[in-house]
Amino acid sequence: MTTLLNPSSAAVPGPAWLRALARLPLPWLRAAGTALGAVLYVVAARRRAVVRRNLALCFADATPAQRRRWAWETFRHFGQAFVDRIWLWHGSAAQVAQRVRLEGDWPALAQSGPQLLFVPHFVGLDAAWTRLTQAIVRPWAGMYAPQNSPLLDAWVRAGRARFGAPQLVSRREGVRGLARALRAGAAVYLLPDMDLGAAPSVFVPFFGIPAATVTALPRLAALGPAPVRPVVARLDRHGYRVWVGPVWPDYPSGDDVADAQRMNAELQRWIAETPGQYHWLHRRFKTRPPGHAGLY
Template identity: 50%
Template sequence: MTASTTPSRGPLLKTLLSLAVLGMLRITRHLPLSWLRALGAVLGWLLYALVGRRRRIAEINLALCFPQHDAAQRRRMVRQHFVLFAQAWLDRGWLWEGSAEQVRSRLRLRGAVHELQSTAPTLLFAPHFVGMDAGWIGLTAHVERRFCGLYARQRNPVMDQWMAEGRRRFGEPHIVAKSAGLKALVSALRAGEPLYLLPDMDYGPRDSVFVPFYGVTAATIPSLSRFARMGGARVLPILSRLTPEGYDITVLPPWQDFPTEDVVADTARMNRLLQEWIDETPEQYYWVHKRFKTRPAGEASFYR
């Protein structure tokens, strides 16, 4: 074969690496949770040392959001975040392939759990804490009803299949592709399927509004307000916290006086409440994402 017709080794290597990672997770999921968390701590320290680009993003985010802390305090927060991130990543092995008994025993639902049985159209606001996947599994494993969730196809087909199957393992959830558009999601809401949303990242300028997040202007998708209005739905926050015993998944009471006629004010309210929850366990929020990537016209990037 000529160079132009030789098959690329890239996809094959990615497939082999993915299979190796899945093989490791299928072995480590049998470990006692304390051992698995110790392994995650080691992996987190390695990631902190080796993945400089993501470390720098987290440092910039924390400098913007917690200017009252000095540089040494923020470095400790970043190191702890990498540990928690790695521990939560390893936990996907037992979350998606462990026994049902094991999964349910490690995921504890707390708070206004009874609200999940309501037939009223419901939006579940699930912020990007490291335990976000545990939150979804906890709901579908413990609550006997059908939930609706969004799914973005992964580029790697091996990981895509594993993630998709893992998120479908309990309760026969209704999974909607992000490309399906609003109609499918609104229909699910009106049919009584609680919709699990994670709208607190920077998804670019399209359909976003600029509202404060820790006092910094941040592009934010106003989907909670818009879906609540279109589907006549209420909002229940779902907070997932990693603990030594597994995860605490807290269901907060429904928001009052939401939505209003002002989608920007509604979205600013979402960010204000999110700040309060982050302040309780700041290291567990997803700081390796470029939360302030999209800037207003003429404003320089923070991440250069």
Template identity: 50%
Template sequence: MSLSARLGIGFMRTLAKLPLPVVRGVGAVLGRVLHTVAVPRRHVVDINLALCFPERSPAERRRIARETFVFVAQSWLDRSWLWHAPEAVVAARLRVVGAPAEIDEIAHGSAPMILFAPHFYGLDAAATALTMHTARPSTTIYTTQRDPLVDAWIREGRQRFGNVITLNRSEGIKPIVAGLRRSGLLYLLPDMDFGRDQSVFVPFYGVPAATIPSLSRFARLGKAKVVPVVSRLTKTGYDIEVLSAWQNFPSDDAVADTALMNARLQGYIDAMPSQYYWVHRRFKTRPEGEPPVY
């Protein structure tokens, strides 16, 4: 357990006591600094934006890149109050909007449901908001952190409200499907590149992207409906938009389903491109024979 981890968690506990404008102001400054000094990560963002938005001017893409670093920093510091502020403070900063039937079913329903939560910077805020308003068992999948203290802190934060089960990727699909079949919720973030062995290549903004087909497979195995959840960072906290359940999903073709997922995700991103997780090397794994892009 490193001293830096203890100091970092202590800083977040202190930050949780400050007014939101102060937290966001610190995040804005930190984000601008990161955009300047984190050159390798800025390169990843620049490549992603060039591949996905070739029709936009270089100046427009630079603006999105600068904004995305600010949102990275602000959303990370927001975990201070999400995980440590009094419940009333957290609840006042999170607004769930969208499809009434799906919102009610998340809170009170019993049918298996997958919450498709793409990698917008408010993904932890969305998980917190939804688990605050339901007693249904909710499963989320996570990657173990190297520092045990940080790993425990993150898991405890994500389990703070509701009935949340955190599963490591190494535990396989059985406990995930079992949780769904017990009338549970699965908070799923499948829009990432986890390597060739776990992925299929489908278009993402017209570029072949290694994408895990777990949304289709879990929906089929768990007999679950898929409800998208899109989180947006706002001046007063977060808006968590629950969209209508997808119809005729999944099909018998996991690859086609995954391509459809990416196509619909593009529509969500186009509405707020600066808030998507462009710092991830989304095109790290390339089709056979294709050169690396980073």
């Protein structure tokens, strides 16, 4: 069953000033997000260096001016997406449905049984989660990284649980909680494109560079068993476009290395469409194969 508005569509409890800000025109909020991104770009020198290094490694053929533009866009879009949480979590349900447009095979997510979503770290990942849990009434589960600030942690947890009472599994628990949710028939929102160290990973190319890549996607898919669909969220001047792709055929293949390489190859293609919307602030190549020098 699908519905445009989830029955549990109340806004996240919070201060009145957040609810008031949520009613502001989107261009005003995006301007505030741009200002936040500009401040971070200036003061977060170490993160700026990481972004520039990532872009230099992954887009060696681009001009320096192009890479500088993408670096600035990374911070600008990060700031805008952070401010957008105000209306995603404190605005009206109708506002969320209007500004976050679903495209592709999203109605298929209403099918019963376990489903596994590959969601890369584009800036719109919170918008995609909010809209999908609003639009599709079914069990949902996703990984949650606890925040250092208790106030921020409570805000983020409440925001991500706004629609449909999803299960939020702490990263400290690992994939065990996600595996249980998958076995129970949930749609699992998985973000497996970060460097989590050598132990849970295989080294496969990412933009031609050996990158520690976790194998949680094929392993959970086999465990379900569950079909895998990609979800790519793009920020634009109207809000967001969330594309839900078709099921990946012949996945998993039984070869974790081949499956991780396929995941990275698909991700590269999407990143190349909007390089300035990917989460380059993360040190994607911090874990190196034995005998390889550090890149940061």
